[in-house]
Amino acid sequence: MRVLWFSILVGLVLGIAVASSNRAMAQCAYYTGTTSADAIAIGRAVDEDLTFFGYPACLGQCSPCYSGSNCSTWVRTVRNYARVCRQTGATWTSTDLTSCTTSLSSSDSATLLGRQGDDVIGPHVGADQLCTATATHRNYVADFNAAFSFGLALQGEGGADHLYGSSNPDRLYSNWPDEGYSDADGADDLMCGFGGDDILRGDGDDSSSFEECMFGGTQVTSDQCDGEYGASGSATWDEHFACESASDAASYAIATRCSPHYSICTASQAPRILSGEG
Secondary structure (H helix, E strand, O other): OHHHHHHHHHHHHHHHHHHHHHHHHHEEEEEEEOOOOOOEEEEEEEEEEEEEEEOOOOOOOOOOOEEEEEEEEEEEEEEEEEEEEEEEOOOEEEEEEEEEEEOOOEEEEEEEEEEOOOOEEEEOOOOOEEEEEEEOEEEEEEEOOOOOOOOEEEEEEOOOOEEOOOOOOOOEEEEOOEEOOOOOOOOOOEEEEEOOEEEOOOOOOOOOOOOOEEOOOOOOOOOOEEEOOOOOOOEEEEEEEEEEEEOOOEOOOOOOOOHHHHHHOOOOOOOOOOHHHO
């Protein structure tokens, strides 16, 4: 009987632990890019619609309704959910993530996957960015950090990727984390956590040919960086800076391939990646 009660107690504890873990990893959306080089930014959705008013209605035209007056105006609507704006070459696409809302907490996250190609992925910061438009409707992304509390799970997969975190707790993977391990992608990768207690994880590249540059962020005290996620690699080739917990990586040095990214990744927030600053 004592063994039975002990088994029940263990089951309850494990059940609570699993439930807590699931809450901590709650995912509001999973977005996948293309196999080309993508710039993927997530921000708050903002719409503008061309609205006609006055009498007569001008039959949908923007000519004056009457002397000295126009019959249309752009009406702005700020949504409570996130939007992804992707730039692939000259092609721009807009995708609403209606489950990723302003009511979510730091225990929630949105996953953005870059797939193949040299991708730049992160939050949109600063002034609104026009993403896509028609003659009567415009899709913008507004500043992510000012609107949301949920974190980002960014995955670079193949190619030389730049992953930028938000002001919230984020998880950045230079390659797809498959069953607790990230395969080598044969490219230099950059991961910058910025604000929040972040986890940065490199892939299986473990030689002088390719490096993982990991900048935890100077605003917090609990960043974790692993140069070769899921394996025990050399601490020589990958580099970390401002990571309170680090493995399989050396401390940042000035004269390395990581040095050109120092000023960007030690700033207060990510660069505007859709304008080509990343």
